[in-house]
Amino acid sequence: MAAGLLTWAVALGAVRAVAHPEFCPTATAHNTRAAATAAVGWFTRNQQPDGSWIYRYDKERDTIEAGYNLVRHAGVIMSLYQAAHAGIPGALAAADAGTEYALRRLVRQEDKTAFGTGRQLSAGASALLTAGLAERREVTGDPRHDDLLASMGRFLHGQLTDEAAILAYWDRETGPIPGYFSPFYTGETLWALARLHSLFPEDGWDVPTRKVAQYISTSRDDAERRFPPISDHWAAYGIAEIAAWPSRTHDKPASAPASPPAPALSHTNTSTKRSDSDLSPLTPANIAYAIRTAGIFGVQTRFESQRSDHGIQRWTRGPYAPGSGLGTIGEGMAALWRAGRADPRLATQVPGGLDRMAERATCAAGMLVTRQITASEAAGLQHAELAQGAWFYRGDTQMDDQQHALSALLAVSQILEETVREKSGSPIFSRRKPALSHPVIAAPTRRGTPE
Amino acid sequence: MNQTLALVAAITAVNPARLHPALPAARENRKERLQIAAIGALTATVGLGGIALVAQNVNDALDVSAATTRIAVGVVLLLSAGRDFFAAPISPVPSLISPPLLSPSRTSESTTGTAGTAGTVKTSLATGLVPLAFPLLLAPGLGLLTMSASIDEGVFFATAAAAFALSTVVGSAFFPSAEPESVLACATTGAARFCAALLLLCATGLIVDGIFDI
Numbered sequence: 086m087a088a089g090l091l092t093w094a095v096a097l098g099a100v101r102a103v104a105h106p107e108f109c110p111t112a113t114a115h116n117t118r119a120a121a122t123a124a125v126g127w128f129t130r131n132q133q134p135d136g137s138w139i140y141r142y143d144k145e146r147d148t149i150e151a152g153y154n155l156v157r158h159a160g161v162i163m164s165l166y167q168a169a170h171a172g173i174p175g176a177l178a179a180a181d182a183g184t185e186y187a188l189r190r191l192v193r194q195e196d197k198t199a200f201g202t203g204r205q206l207s208a209g210a211s212a213l214l215t216a217g218l219a220e221r222r223e224v225t226g227d228p229r230h231d232d233l234l235a236s237m238g239r240f241l242h243g244q245l246t247d248e249a250a251i252l253a254y255w256d257r258e259t260g261p262i263p264g265y266f267s268p269f270y271t272g273e274t275l276w277a278l279a280r281l282h283s284l285f286p287e288d289g290w291d292v293p294t295r296k297v298a299q300y301i302s303t304s305r306d307d308a309e310r311r312f313p314p315i316s317d318h319w320a321a322y323g324i325a326e327i328a329a330w331p332s333r334t335h336d337k338p339a340s341a342p343a344s345p346p347a348p349a350l351s352h353t354n355t356s357t358k359r360s361d362s363d364l365s366p367l368t369p370a371n372i373a374y375a376i377r378t379a380g381i382f383g384v385q386t387r388f389e390s391q392r393s394d395h396g397i398q399r400w401t402r403g404p405y406a407p408g409s410g411l412g413t414i415g416e417g418m419a420a421l422w423r424a425g426r427a428d429p430r431l432a433t434q435v436p437g438g439l440d441r442m443a444e445r446a447t448c449a450a451g452m453l454v455t456r457q458i459t460a461s462e463a464a465g466l467q468h469a470e471l472a473q474g475a476w477f478y479r480g481d482t483q484m485d486d487q488q489h490a491l492s493a494l495l496a497v498s499q500i501l502e503e504t505v506r507e508k509s510g511s512p513i514f515s516r517r518k519p520a521l522s523h524p525v526i527a528a529p530t531r532r533g534t535p536e
Numbered sequence: 537m538n539q540t541l542a543l544v545a546a547i548t549a550v551n552p553a554r555l556h557p558a559l560p561a562a563r564e565n566r567k568e569r570l571q572i573a574a575i576g577a578l579t580a581t582v583g584l585g586g587i588a589l590v591a592q593n594v595n596d597a598l599d600v601s602a603a604t605t606r607i608a609v610g611v612v613l614l615l616s617a618g619r620d621f622f623a624a625p626i627s628p629v630p631s632l633i634s635p636p637l638l639s640p641s642r643t644s645e646s647t648t649g650t651a652g653t654a655g656t657v658k659t660s661l662a663t664g665l666v667p668l669a670f671p672l673l674l675a676p677g678l679g680l681l682t683m684s685a686s687i688d689e690g691v692f693f694a695t696a697a698a699a700f701a702l703s704t705v706v707g708s709a710f711f712p713s714a715e716p717e718s719v720l721a722c723a724t725t726g727a728a729r730f731c732a733a734l735l736l737l738c739a740t741g742l743i744v745d746g747i748f749d750i
Contacts, residue, residue, distance in 0.1 A: 089671020096612050096676030103608035106599035383750030387604055441750045 105391035105398050109448035110455045114501040118171070120454045121494040123474035124487045125168050128161065129175045130470045131484075136186030138484045142471040145480035149471070155201055156209040157485045159187065163217030164488045164495075170224045171495050180221065184230075187214055191233075192257065197243060198236035205254045205262065208244045211237050212273035216322075219280040235288065238281045241274050242293050249293070249300035250308060266309045271301060272319030279326035291330070295366070298327060302374035316381045318417030318489075324375050325420040328365040328427035365428040372428070375421050376435050379442055382418040386445040389414065389452060405456060408476025412489025415449035418442055419496030443500050450497035453490050537606060537688035537745060539697075542681070545738035546701035547731075549613060549677040551620055552708040554728035557721075558626035558672065566710065573709035575664025577702040580673035581695070584702075587679055588686035588694040595687055602687045606746035609684040613739035616677035620732035625725055626672075673702060677735075684742070 131139040138161060141150040165180035192199045192206060200210045215237045218230045244252045244261050251274045253267040275297045282290035301320050309315075367375070389411060392402040405411075422442040425432040432439050456476055463473035475482040476490055595605055678698065686694035714720030 086666060086671065089667075089675075092671065093676050093679075096615075096680065099612055099615065100605075100608040100680060103611050104598070104600045104604045107601055107604065108599065377748065379750050380748035383603070384747050387601055391604075436749050445750060 102397070102401060105393075105402065107387055107390040107448075108393070108452075109390050109444075110451035112447045112451035112454055112497060112501065114498050114505060116454050117450050117494045117498040117501065118173075120450075120457050121168060121171070121491055121498060122173050123457060123459075124491040124494065125165065125173045125176045125179070125474075127471075127474035127487050128165060128484075128491075129179045130473075132179055132182060136182040136184070138183070139471065141481055141483045142468070142475075143481040144466060144468075144472055144477060147467050150481070154485075155187075155190070156207055156213060157483075157488065158183065159200060159210045159213035159217060161484055161488045162187065163213050163220060164492045166217050166220035166224060167492055167495050170220060171498070177224065180217070184214075184218070184221070188233075193236070194257070196236060197240040198233060199240045199255060200237070204258070205256050207254055207267070207270060208241060208251055209253070209267060209270040209273050211240055212270060212277040215241065215277035216273070216280055219277070219284055222284055231285075234281060234284070238278065238290060241277055244274065245293055245297065248304065248308065249296035250305070251297065268310060268315045269317065269319055271297065271305060271309075272315075272317040272321075272323060275301060275323035276319050276326060279323045279330075283326060283330065286331075291366070294323070294327065295368075298323060298371050299368065302368070302370040314377070314381060316385060316413070316417065317378060318382075318413040318420065321375070321378055321382075321417040321420035321424070324367065324371060324378075325424040325427070327371070328367050328424040328431070330366045332364060332366070364430065365424075367424070367428050367431070369430075372431050372434065375424055375431055379418065379421045379435055382414050382421070383441075383445050385414045386418065386449050390448055404479070407478035407483075408453065408456070408486030408490040409483065409488070411449055411453055411456075411476075412486070412491070412493040415446050415453065415493025415497055416489060418446035418449065419493065419500055422446055422500060423496075443504065446493075446497050446500060450494055453494055457490070537685060537742070539689055539693065541738055541741050541745070542685045542689065542693075543697050543700065545613065545681055545735065545742065546678060546685075546697045547704055548735035548738060549616060549675070549681055550673065550701045550704060551728055551731040551735070552704040553724050553731055554620055554626060555672060555705060556708045556711075556724055556728075557713055566712075569709045569712075570706065572664045572668060573706045575661055576668030576673055577699075577706050579665055579669035580678075580702050581699045583669070583674050584679060584682045584698040585691075585695040587682050588691045588698070591683040591686035591691075591694070594683070602684070603746045603749035605684050605687060606742050606749070609680045610739045610742035610746060612680050613677050613735060613742065616675070617732045617736035617739055620735065621729055625728060673705065 128138060133139070137153060137158060139149055140153050140157075142148070143150060162180050162183040165176045165183065168176035169180060187200050190200060190202050192201060198211075199206045200214045201207060215234060218234055218237075222228070222230065222234070240255070241251075244255065246252060246263075250266060251271040252261040252263060253265045253270050254262045256262050275294065278290050278294040278297065281288070282294055301317070301323075306314050388402065389406055391398055392405050393399060394405075421431070421435075422439055425435060425439045425442060435442060437444075453476070458472045458475050458477065460469075460473050463469040466472050472482070474487070476486040478486065595602065600608075678701065682694045682698045685697060714724055
């Protein structure tokens with residue numbers, strides 16, 4: 086009897102060590118938008134005259150650290166155009182200034198254009214700049230960059246291998262450098278090409294897009310990195326974009342009228358809803374990949390929500406993730422939610438359905454809201470303008486922390502708005518616990534944060 | 537949680553082959569063996585039904601998602617499977633060995649009088665409760681699995697799966713225990729290890745399922 090009780094005690098202890106409480110602070114359309122607005126404020130305050138941004142700030146030492154990353158520069162431009170699309174003041178001007186910075190660093194060769202400096206340029210910077218300028222095209226209707234978009238698309242297309250993998254780098258003298266791949270450039274390129282097809286449906290961008298999507302869905306993990314599977318929010322963006330394309334024409338009778346063009350933007354994708362018989366261009370392999378990826382974002386959200394700055398979790402779960410890491414989880418899950426809205430196969434096959442995906446994305450956004458440095462928290466610092474609206478990780482913040490967090494907040498804000506609109510009630514995804522106010526906790530290194 | 541996985545996990549968590557040597561199988565009276573096994577299984581089912589009933593509320597109170605619970609239960613089942621596989625078979629529990637020890641005045645279970653039958657039933661009841669129902673059947677692995685299954689698949693399924701798994705113990709009570717060192721004893725041990733290996737697979741499946749759930 087005593088041995089039985091002891092066994093139970095040990096087992097419950099093991100359960101408690103594995104299953105920590107999950108804190109999902111309440112996220113609403115209002116507080117996520119407010120946090121997104123504060124993040125845009127960080128970019129507008131900390132933009133240099135040449136259009137670049139403060140790259141990294143260490144608030145413990147009160148120093149602005151040297152270094153810059155053009156892939157992340159392009160990512161920030163893209164996020165700010167998303168914010169402009171959501172109507173956040175100041176975002177468009179800041180993004181345009183960032184674009185001017187990028188336009189001064191273009192490399193043209195024949196009919197291709199790449200963004201970067203030095204002898205070797207990454208595919209990722211051009212892919213994200215393409216995605217950003219495509220967003221700008223949608224927001225403003227301004228065609229001034231259309232030729233550039235097509236030219237960068239051709240550059241990205243040139244990076245495809247026969248297997249539809251994306252070569253990560255391009256050399257000015259020798260062209261694409263074989264044998265080097267990036268965990269994120271492939272997804273970024275997928276998204277960029279998918280957006281080009283949404284913008285210019287007659288130009289044939291769907292062909293390479295489908296090839297890359299199929300490669301990512303079926304071969305990428307085996308070919309490039311088997312374990313752990315890549316948590317690829319960029320691929321999720323790409324999947325969502327493809328899902329919003331017009332329906333597969335070969336599934337329709339030949340006499341059927343052409344489908345109306347789908348909204349091209351990631352933001353407008355959420356309004357794309359199809360019936361069960363109206364399939365998106367996603368293949369079954371794409372759907373299966375989306376479900377697997379949603380699972381990765383799901384466990385990451387749950388793990389992150391178990392982190393705490395006190396109690397046993399401090400030791401078993403480690404410190405809070407950087408804003409960039411947490412932001413990508415929210416971005417990825419929200420993108421897959423949009424894909425699920427556009428393709429009923431995904432919505433019905435994913436465990437827990439769209440509601441579960443929305444709940445996890447909202448959880449990530451709630452954590453972002455509570456971990457953002459508010460004006461009052463920044464007031465006591467010497468350089469409040471560098472802290473307010475930012476997310477810190479072990480005392481420092483990097484511009485991609487704000488970038489990914491901003492994109493996630495915007496995406497979740499839209500989920501919440503649409504959900505409220507549809508269900509005519511208060512947000513259903515706020516979890517049980519009231520909002521917490523966690524101080525920002527540092528972690529040992531900033532390694533492997535996504536670009 | 538896949539229902540088939542949950543059911544197989546429940547049966548292997550009970551592991552009737554491992555439990556068999558400890559059961560009333562030592563008794564020569566099949567009827568009494570069955571009585572004790574039935575009482576134990578029924579009591580455990582009621583207990584597990586109670587766990588299934590409160591599972592969702594407990595999980596909510598602890599702020600743990602169903603998927604995370606599944607991972608935690610998988611870990612506990614892994615430990616159980618390891619114990620079942622490597623540990624020696626359960627020794628016959630003293631109170632389950634003939635003659636019953638709870639009633640010193642009774643020396644044989646062959647008593648046929650009214651008082652004797654009442655005594656046997658009373659003894660069977662006590663033995664069926666402790667140690668059979670608890671701690672042998674109401675063990676953490678099965679208890680927590682029932683909790684997780686209830687959250688994922690509902691109270692009815694979880695209770696029914698647990699009841700079905702426990703019924704295998706009653707089924708095993710039809711057979712007397714094998715003589716030590718006999719071929720049958722070896723087969724029983726082998727079957728217990730097979731169950732443990734299967735439980736290990738189920739536990740891994742639960743963990744993977746929990747990790748890749750959303």
